[in-house]
Amino acid sequence: MTATAPMAPVRYQAPVRYRPARDSALIAGRNLRVLRKNPGRMIYPLVQPLVLLVMFVSVFGNLAVTGHAAGASGTYREFLIPGIIIENAALTAPTTGLALLRDASSGLADRFRSLPMARAAVLAGRLASDAIVFAVQAVLLLALATLLGFHVRDGLAGLAAITAVTVAFAVSVAVLSAWLALLINDQETAERVLFFPAIALAFVSSAFAPVADLAGWMQPAARVNPVTAAAAVIRSLASGGALAAPLLELGCWTAVLILIPGTLAARRWHAAR
Amino acid sequence: MSDPTAARATSKAAAIEVAGVRKAFGQVTALDGVDLTVANGTLTALLGPNGAGKTTLVRIIATLARPDAGRVRVFGFDVATQARQVRARIGLTGQYAGLDDALSGHDNLMLIGRLAGLSRGQAASRAAELTAALGLADAVGRMVRTYSGGMRRRLDLAASLMHKPDLLVLDEPTTGLDPASRRQLWAILTELKAAGTTMLLTTQYLEEADRFADVVHVLHHGKIVASGTPGQLKSLAGGEGTSLDDAFLALTRTAGADTEAVA
Numbered sequence: 001m002t003a004t005a006p007m008a009p010v011r012y013q014a015p016v017r018y019r020p021a022r023d024s025a026l027i028a029g030r031n032l033r034v035l036r037k038n039p040g041r042m043i044y045p046l047v048q049p050l051v052l053l054v055m056f057v058s059v060f061g062n063l064a065v066t067g068h069a070a071g072a073s074g075t076y077r078e079f080l081i082p083g084i085i086i087e088n089a090a091l092t093a094p095t096t097g098l099a100l101l102r103d104a105s106s107g108l109a110d111r112f113r114s115l116p117m118a119r120a121a122v123l124a125g126r127l128a129s130d131a132i133v134f135a136v137q138a139v140l141l142l143a144l145a146t147l148l149g150f151h152v153r154d155g156l157a158g159l160a161a162i163t164a165v166t167v168a169f170a171v172s173v174a175v176l177s178a179w180l181a182l183l184i185n186d187q188e189t190a191e192r193v194l195f196f197p198a199i200a201l202a203f204v205s206s207a208f209a210p211v212a213d214l215a216g217w218m219q220p221a222a223r224v225n226p227v228t229a230a231a232a233v234i235r236s237l238a239s240g241g242a243l244a245a246p247l248l249e250l251g252c253w254t255a256v257l258i259l260i261p262g263t264l265a266a267r268r269w270h271a272a273r
Numbered sequence: 274m275s276d277p278t279a280a281r282a283t284s285k286a287a288a289i290e291v292a293g294v295r296k297a298f299g300q301v302t303a304l305d306g307v308d309l310t311v312a313n314g315t316l317t318a319l320l321g322p323n324g325a326g327k328t329t330l331v332r333i334i335a336t337l338a339r340p341d342a343g344r345v346r347v348f349g350f351d352v353a354t355q356a357r358q359v360r361a362r363i364g365l366t367g368q369y370a371g372l373d374d375a376l377s378g379h380d381n382l383m384l385i386g387r388l389a390g391l392s393r394g395q396a397a398s399r400a401a402e403l404t405a406a407l408g409l410a411d412a413v414g415r416m417v418r419t420y421s422g423g424m425r426r427r428l429d430l431a432a433s434l435m436h437k438p439d440l441l442v443l444d445e446p447t448t449g450l451d452p453a454s455r456r457q458l459w460a461i462l463t464e465l466k467a468a469g470t471t472m473l474l475t476t477q478y479l480e481e482a483d484r485f486a487d488v489v490h491v492l493h494h495g496k497i498v499a500s501g502t503p504g505q506l507k508s509l510a511g512g513e514g515t516s517l518d519d520a521f522l523a524l525t526r527t528a529g530a531d532t533e534a535v536a
Contacts, residue, residue, distance in 0.1 A: 026388055033380060108371050110337055110367045112371075115385065117390075
């Protein structure tokens with residue numbers, strides 16, 4: 001090897017200011033490229049939910065029900081499918097925290113922190129790329145659900161609205177998982193801990209049964225659970241029920257979950273050690 | 274884009290100025306009033322036993338940690354209050370490779386180059402230059418997880434050089450490498466030094482500091498206990514025939530005895 005141009009010191013022209021949108025897009029692009037080049041990583045967020053949907057609908061979908069649990073078509077299937085869509089979003093969201101913690105625990109974190117880039121870009125880029133994954137997951141689930149007999153009153157517009165609601169819900173839970181993962185700060189512990197709240201969120205809610213039919217001790221928590229609000233919004237979008245109240249409740253939850261854990265997660269990522 | 278402060282930054286005779294830096298982690302004092310200066314264009318080595326505070330000092334200089342007290346300037350910019358300007362001028366090769374194993378070498382260099390502010394074209398051109406210069410051109414399309422330890426180190430170094438930094442900070446860059454890879458890495462660092470890049474490195478291999486460093490600082494219990502050229506340190510510790518290993522052991526033993534005497 002000889003002294004060549006690449007080794008010559010060059011006065012680097014530093015960017016005048018941080019460019020958070022550009023840097024976030026670069027990080028999101030990197031995350032999506034990792035998925036594309038490692039397709040096995042797509043099994044959990046994109047294949048497993050489809051399997052779960054088929055299993056749930058095949059086992060429980062033909063139960064004869066009446067009252068709250070009977071959807072517009074009068075079947076439990078109509079009630080169950082929105083719950084499964086939201087449950088899958090809640091169960092996928094912790095992958096955001098785990099991926100962020102993987103970066104934070106590797107030499108890559110120091111690399112990012114030592115570059116003249118916007119520090120918030122690592123968190124924002126992760127959320128942006130995961131939002132795309134959540135959207136693809138919702139579209140695939142809705143397509144399969146339609147094949148399984150799920151009907152949305154307003155057609156494509158309704159399906160698009162359900163996708164948007166699902167992504168907003170998933171991103172808010174993903175932000176919570178990001179903060180919890182950075183708080184736990186240990187990959188193995190986080191892998192074992194982060195999915196527990198997601199499972200609790202899904203079951204202590206109206207995802208699978210109306211709140212009134214749950215055990216008495218569950219009902220207060222289920223009423224204020226964001227999963228209940230999200231499932232109610234999807235059911236209303238699908239069947240044309242009352243939308244305003246659950247939508248407002250979900251909007252409040254989404255804002256709270258993004259702002260508070262989001263700020264705390266950003267602080268933990270930014271904190272110089 | 275032009276940086277109006279670039280001229281100021283690069284005209285400084287001192288690349289790094291560390292004054293009275295203290296840092297503690299709970300009850301453990303990592304740095305206890307460190308003062309040192311690294312001149313532009315030199316290769317400076319930080320030596321010290323495990324736990325001496327070398328990595329903590331390197332992390333503060335690289336803007337990854339904040340000092341509890343004291344001041345650190347890099348090319349005239351304060352690491353605590355002007356971190357962005359510092360980051361634009363430094364490249365860091367830490368103890369653990371700052372690479373994404375799930376991407377190719379090329380993808381890593383493109384990402385890091387673009388995050389450092391390069392355009393897509395600049396990053397691609399720079400990545401091609403560096404991979405050719407560092408002997409990675411044939412492997413650059415492969416996933417990093419398939420690289421050998423030496424290749425990872427060279428790719429990590431290439432990543433640190435993507436934005437053409439004025440100062441390269443290397444924290445134990447050769448630890449864990451086989452002799453051939455160490456030799457190869459040092460050939461590259463020697464080229465960089467010849468080309469005028471300022472370098473600060475920590476190393477556990479004293480013969481490397483002896484052979485390549487212009488100046489050596491010995492850090493012990495969070496304090497600089499000796500500074501000078503390798504030759505000066507050898508003279509200080511025993512004169513002719515003394516190796517840097519002997520000098521290092523003598524200096525750290527003396528400093529330890531002093532500390533105990535004070536205690």
